Amino acid sequence: MSCQILAAVLGSCFAIFAVVLGDGSDQVVAMLALKSGIVDRYDRLASWKSSDKSPCGWEGVECVTGIVVGINIGSRNLSGSIDGLFDCSGLSNLSSFAAYDNSFSGGFPAWILSCKNLVSLELQRNPSMGGALPANLSALSLLQHLDLSFDPFTGTIPEELGGLKNLQRLLLWSCKLEGPLPSSIGELSSLTNLTLSYNNLGPELPESLRNLSTLQSLKCGGCGLSGRIPSWLGDLRKLDFLELTYNSLSGDIPVAILGLPKLTKLELYNNLLTGGIPREIAGLTSLTDLDLSSNSLSGSIPEEIASIRGLALIHLWNNSLTGAVPRGIANLTALYDVGLFQNRLTGKLPPDMGSLSSLQIFDVSSNNLSGEIPRNLCRGGRLWRLMLFQNSFSGGIPPELGSCESLIRVRIFGNSLSGAVPPGLWGKPLMVILDISDNQLEGAIDPAIAKSERLEMLRIFGNQLGGELPRSMGRLRSLNQLNASGNQLTGSIPSEIAQCLSLTYLFLDGNKLQGPIPGEIGELKRLQYLSLARNSLSGSIPGEVGELSNLISLDLSENQLSGRIPPELGKLRLAEFTHFNVSYNRLTGSVPFDVNSAVFGSSFIGNPGLCVTTSGSPCSASSGMEADQTQRSKRSPGVMALIAGVVLASAAVVSLAASCWFYRKYKALVHREEQDQRFGGRGEALEWSLTPFQKLDFSQEDVLASLDEDNVIGCGGAGKVYKASLKNGQCLAVKKLWSSSGGKDTTSSSGWDYGFQAEIESLGRIRHVNIVRLLCCCSNGETNVLVYDYMPNGSLGDLLHSKKGGVLDWSARYRAALGAAHGLAYLHHDCVPQILHRDVKSNNILLSEDFDGLLADFGLARLLEGSSSGENGGGYSVSSLPGSLGYIAPEYAHKLKVNEKSDIYSYGVVLLELLTGRRPVDAGFGDDGMDIVRWVCAKIQSRDDVIKVFDPRIVGASPRDMMLVLKIALHCTSEVPANRPSMREVVRMLKDVDPSLSSAGDSDDQIDRKKSLIDVV
Known part of the structure; x- marks a missing residue:
């Protein structure tokens, strides 16, 4: 209340000063009244001084012959309020006011409505300014430009807005306004730009808009519109830009809007439009951008589209279009962006495509196109995105693409291409993705691939490529995926591959590779998938493979590997593997880790000299390891005696183990009672259950024992976090969620689980080196506990x-x-x-x-x-x-x-x-x-x-x-x-x-x- 009283007093003082002082001074008083409500922490308005006789030299102030006509305080990191203290009568000639890109709060400034000479008002991007729009906006009868975009004004657009007969630009982008749109908007006879996008103004536009004969731009994307596109839009003959995207418009594209002579941009994407593209589209003679993507359009692309000489962008993707790509679009000299993917197009591409224009993006993927790839797609030297995948293209990759230095993304997989890959295609300095997989391509990988230092994805699988893997590939430090499966590659795996430190996927299976697996492969710390199966690799499995701590899939099957399985593989997180296979090699000895898991079902078959140890069982030949039954049946008496001794010893061990088991059960019961008291039990012991998501080296008791207040390292809205230091040296982060029966005090009945289910449904099913591992969860029906890897450096926020x-x-x-x-x-x-x-x-x-x-x-x-x-x-x-x-x-x-x-x-x-x-x-x-x-x-x-x-x-x-x-x-x-x-x-x-x-x-x-x-x- 004291602030309001002070504001009133100040306002009165300023009014008195305005009467006493002369013309120059009353402008200063009025401006200082405006400043008095503004929070200016960085002194952007430091030049606004009460000692000055005129404000005409002040920051953001525009004057004509000593009279203030414009104020621009936009983008100056100001906050506070611009409402309540300012009296526009002191600035009777003010024609423009701009306060955009600040943090002003409050509602629409009431004093603005008294600025009768105001022509331009810009208040956009003040996220704390809101409330309802005033009904008497029509008082600003001279207003030509009004921009309130990204200000959270609520309610409806007032009917009285139609009184602004001089308004030319009305910009209300992304407010919180609701419909319906008042029909009085059709009375804005001078309007040239109407932007209403991302407000809820549906379900339809008022027909009165057809009266806006001067309108040049109409943007109503994301406005909740439904039904058919109104044909009366064709009456807006001066329309240059029509955007009705992200709505639920249905039905055909009305022919009436396809004769607008000045329309340059037509954007109707992300709707529910059906039917075909009318041939009358040729009537849009000024069109440069056509985007009808993500609808349900059918039929063929009309040849008449090629008669629009200035067409530069064609986006028709994600529809159900059929037929051939019109030959005539190859003659469009301004064309740079073609997006026709995810349709049902057939036939051949125009052979001259790209000959007369500087294509940048050409995407016709996921269609049924055939024939050869046009040779001149990159003739303009600017092509950077080439997407031809999942078609039926045949012939070779045009050699001209090998000399196209602008290429960044090339994906032409899933075709019937043959012949050699152009040498130049292997070494593009800007290339990020090269995917030529699933074709019939031949030749070798050129060592010049080392020039592609930005390359992240190289997919060449399913071809007939031969030769050796170039050692120069080690220079591809950004390479994340290398898939060369199913080719005819020969020679050895170069040790330099270990220099590709970003590798996550490495697939070289199904080739003719020989020699040993290089031990340097253990340096690929990010590697998650490694497949070298179906080659002729020899030597032993290097122990360094055990250093691949993020590995979740390993396939070395069907090679000529020999020797023992290195014990270092036991360091891998085998419990979370999706695939593990070393079958059909020449491995010998025993498997040095527990394989009692479904993932190992047939992982070792085809190795006659290999035996498997499972939990609680001695090393024995697996059913698939071709153990010699005859030899096993011919045992000597000494061997039989030895077996009998082993049986007796085993019985003694079992008896001892049983005693230990009963003792542990007793200790666990006592511990559960203690834990129940710790968690505020109800006089009865709650049974805890543990659900593992990884292979664990600790028990449930280890987790619960850590829930001591001395171990708390953090506390948040969901619960407390404890650090558990285990006897084996491992550290865990244990999050004990607030009780599901009601939060911190456990008295509410809301039943909110504080993210427990979301955590186990998401983290429990994903594996990635940059996502923290959820090791397990524990629950007793009232209290939920989540266990993670402990991160010694804490959080980035800390x-x-x-x-x-x-x-x-x-x-x-x-x-x-x-x-x-x-x-x-x-x-x-x-x-x-x-x-x-x-x-x-x-x-x-x-x-x-x-x-x-x-x-x-x-x-x-x-x-x-x-x-x-x-x-x-x-x-x-x-x-x-x-x-x-x-x-x-x-x-x-x-x-x-x-x-x-x-x-x-x-x-x-x-x-x-x-x-x-x-x-x-x-x-x-x-x-x-x-x-x-x-x-x-x-x-x-x-x-x-x-x-x-x-x-x-x-x-x-x-x-x-x-x-x-x-x-x-x-x-x-x-x-x-x-x-x-x-x-x-x-x-x-x-x-x-x-x-x-x-x-x-x-x-x-x-x-x-x-x-x-x-x-x-």
């Missing part, structure tokens, strides 16, 4: 923001960011069904000994079953806001719609934390809702302030590299979800700023790569 802060140099911060990105990419792209984390934050990124980031805390995770990616409209709705303050994506609050783009936004916030050293919500940002995203955006508006954004504690960083990571972070935190990159793209971009590649200074090639990264983001 090291950034606690007393430990400052120890993270740039290299460590980068490794933490890249590791977490890998983990999140795995959840989004490699898991079936897809997993959304929903609580990505720095406190949920744990740090390994080498400071690699590992995703943790899956208590809010969600399996996205049966949904497509969020980019294509997938996801699911929520009734509340999951996540943590400062990390929650804007669309959560706007639509309560969750998909992987929300995770990506949260990850972008983590990147900003790494760069700035600040928390997502920091007192230094201001008191009115400013978060780290808004703060950074405001800071970088001025070149002088860009460097000040970065954490001064960072050492060993290139400013250019930090700037590039900043660009990636801002890309991830885009307001519009569709504009955010995928996590695979984030990983690729981060790899371009690897500090280990810049330690000796950037090479020319690295500089080029970083320039291309700048272009991407």
Whole structure:
């Protein structure tokens, strides 16, 4: 109340001063009244001084002959309020007011309605400004430009808005407005730009919009529209841009809109449109961008589309189109982006495709196309994305593609291509993905492949490639997947392959490889899948294979390997293996580890000299190891006596074991009673059960014994975390969740399990080097306990923001960011069904000994079953806001719609934390809702302030590299979800700023790569 009284007093004082002082002074008084409500922590308005006789020299003030006509305080990191104290009568000639990209709070400023000469009003991107729009907006009769985009205004658009007869641009992008859209909008006779996207204004547009004869741009994406596209849109003859995406529009594309003479962009993607593409599309003579993707369109692509001479982008993917690709589109000289994938197209591609235009993206994958690949796709020298996979193309790969230096992603697998791979295709400096698998290609892998230093995926399996694996492949430090299975490769496995330290998948099975398995393979610490089966490899299995701590699939079957299985393999996490096979070799001796697991069912057959030890049983020949039954039946009396002795000794051992078992059961009973008292039991012992997700070297009792207050290392909203130090030297992180019967005090009846089920459904089924391992869980019906690997370096949030802060140099911060990105990419792209984390934050990124980031805390995770990616409209709705303050994506609050783009936004916030050293919500940002995203955006508006954004504690960083990571972070935190990159793209971009590649200074090639990264983001 005292603040309101003070405001009233100040307002009265300013009014009195305005009467007493002259014309120049009353402008100063009015401006200072505006400033009095603003929180200006960085002195952006320091030039606004009461001692000045005129405000015309002040920051952001525009004057004409000493009279203030414009105020622009946009993007200055301001907060507070711009409502209540300002009297527009002191600035009667004010024609423009801009306060965009700040953190002003409150409702629509009432004083603005008294600025009768106002022509332009920009209040966009003030996330704390909201409430209802005033009904008397029509008082601003001269207003031409109104932008309230990304301000959470609620309610409906007032009918009175139609009174703004001079309004030319109305921008209400991504507010919280609801429909229906008032018919009075059709009275805005001067309107040229109407943007209403991402408001709930459905189910249909008012027909009065047909009266807007001057309208040039109409954007209503994500507005909840349904039914048919209204044919009266064809009356808007000056329309240049029509966007109705992400709605539920159905029926045919109306012919009436296909005769708009000035339309350059038609975007109708992500709807439910049916029928064919009308031939009348030729009437769009000015069209440059056509996007009808992700609908249910059928029929053929009309040849008439080729008569639109300026067409540059054609996106018709994810429909049910049939027939051939029109030959005439090869004559479109402006064409650069062709997306026709996921249809039912047949026939041959136009042979001259690319001859007359500079194609950049050409994607016709997943169709039924045949014939040869056009030779001139890269004639313009700009082709970077070539997608031809899953068709029936034949002939050879055009040699011209071998000289196309711009290629980044080439995927032509699943065709009938033959002949040799053009030598130049192996060594592209910009190449990230090369997938030519499942064809009939011949020749050898050219040693020039070493030039593809950015290569992440090399898939060449299912061909007839021969020759040796080049030793130069060791230079592919970014290579994540190498699959050369099912070829005719010869020679030995080069030891240099161990230099590909990013390898996760290595498949060389089904070739003619010889010689030993190089011991250096143990250096591939990220390797998860290794298959060398069906070759002619010889020698012993190197013990170094046991160093592959992340391995979950190993297949060495059908070779000529000999000797004993090295005991080092026992160090592998065999309990979590999906596949293990050393069958049909020449191995001898006993298996040096327990194989009592279903994964080992036929893992050792075909090795006559090998015997297997199972739990509780001595080494015996397996049924599939061709043991000599005749020899076993001819035992000497001495041997029989020895056996009898063994039997008696075994009986004694069994008796002793039984005694020990009863003793342990007694101790366990006593322990359970103690634990029941510890957990506040109800006078009865609750039975604990343990569910393992990995092979365990500890017992349930070891876990429960650690739940002592002296071992607490953290406490959060879900429960307490304990450090368990076991006798074998192993350390565990044990999370005891609050009681499911009601939270911390166990008195509520809500039954919330604090993420227990989500954790075991997600972490219990996934394996990745950058995702923390859930070892097991324990439960007694009332209390749930989760057990993880212990991370000695704690969380990223701790090291950034606690007393430990400052120890993270740039290299460590980068490794933490890249590791977490890998983990999140795995959840989004490699898991079936897809997993959304929903609580990505720095406190949920744990740090390994080498400071690699590992995703943790899956208590809010969600399996996205049966949904497509969020980019294509997938996801699911929520009734509340999951996540943590400062990390929650804007669309959560706007639509309560969750998909992987929300995770990506949260990850972008983590990147900003790494760069700035600040928390997502920091007192230094201001008191009115400013978060780290808004703060950074405001800071970088001025070149002088860009460097000040970065954490001064960072050492060993290139400013250019930090700037590039900043660009990636801002890309991830885009307001519009569709504009955010995928996590695979984030990983690729981060790899371009690897500090280990810049330690000796950037090479020319690295500089080029970083320039291309700048272009991407």
